[in-house]
Amino acid sequence: MRVIFAGTPEFAAVALQAIHAAGFTVPLVLTQPDRPAGRGMQLHASAVKQFALQHGIPVAQPTSLKLDGKYPEIAREAHELLRNTPHDVMVVAAYGLILPRSVLDIPRLGCINIHGSLLPRWRGAAPIHRAIESGDAQTGITIMHMEEGLDTGPMLHMQSVPIAADDTTGSLHDKLAQLGGEMITETLRQLQQGAIPATVQPEQGVTYAAKISKEEAGLDFNLSAEQLARKIRAFNPFPGAHATIAGTTVKFWHAQVVDITSGKPPGSIISANAQEGVLVACGTHSLRLTELQKPGGKRLPASEFLKGFPIESSQSFC
Template identity: 45%
Template structure:
């Protein structure tokens, strides 16, 4: 089939590479316009664009699909199918109807749970035991289309959004290829979502990372894992935003105010919470690299002290 691929971040790369190595033809890649990034604010290509250019595939980057020019450009490609993975642009009905077989989306959740922009973050933040990938036929709603396949994936106790992202990106390959094969051979059977069970994962903001010490240690640990690698959980100490990279729940309960540093050892920095305590193992000071608490102790720094209270 003639396939147009639409995606922007790295999540879509394993599937894009698999499509390139399949019997199908990728006639173009759509990705969001280049964005300023870094301290120099230089324009940066998306991961998908970089890959496409390396493989000599046509790249189109419309700002949106409101213009007739953008619509005509897609029509001229005569696609049989459009595969959409974390593209980040709304596709109007006119676009969804251009490919012969419409548009298929890979969504990183067990739909209808966690429709929306940040399903991986929210699965960890919520303490879900499993998540997955859904291969769905797109309609005009937000992740509301009928699905063809859902593949589950267990969430490990030490999974972060980063590690789970990579697992799901790989898991999606075979279900996507199988679905495309079935669509091509008119064997695909769409299944309607039960919208009464839908939950929504809104866009993550930096301020969502602020730790509320009056939560339980389990909830705080989920927050730390959910916001790694971005935006990173943080707490305020002595006026500085201290980012918390890695931690574990400790089952002892303290009568100290939540957020109080109880102990600092080579194992980590023990901090009280509303329920149980949390052992912080890796941190990041502003403008510095990530450092393990054991290495912090070896460096003879003194900015962290027992009895201090995080805000």
């Protein structure tokens, strides 16, 4: 079984590593172009590219695959490369580029996607974030045959994972990435033996996981403490939930819901001390912030954070 792999972030790199470790031949990897990152804005290769180069796998980084798009010449070169690279199937995981029909039709066994949700719930770019933010009790991995619609293809395998009360996007990402790697290797083994029965996605229960923006990570304390706690978990590690106090933007990494109604306006500090953390009034109940970060500083437990950034009960977050 010869597998072309298309993916970009760590979630995809875990799957590529599993495919490689299982002994499948990977003649080519597609990934997003290098992006500037860090304080120096140096160009950084994706996690998938780094793994591929470490293991001698050829890498291509087209900016587009659409023949009728903005960069048709680049797309034509990518199409030619795919057609000239002998392979049986393409596996796609968090690639970041749309695969047009002209690409989906190239592999003999089609294109298979590893998606981080229980489809049809949370189709789209940020399924892990949105599942936590919405308070879902479970999520999982769906392996599906790709078609032109956004995550609409028939499903080959699905496995659920409970969302723990303390799961962040970071911790849940790692669980799902590991599961995705296990499931895709088993799917490829089954494909070697013949066709796998596919299940059409139900029309009921469709939701869309819009891409996460930095702007939406600013917290509105008029929301309930439960909603805010979920947002803090969902935006950890990116983009980091935050609010402003005394003109300074502070990020929140961990928090707890507290069944206290102080009578203070939402966003008001109820108390701030090393023993109890930073307790903030919300639209309903209160929120105890237990890990915070000031600009240029480290993520710190509330007890340590308050030593360098005192907060008074007369202040408010906005």
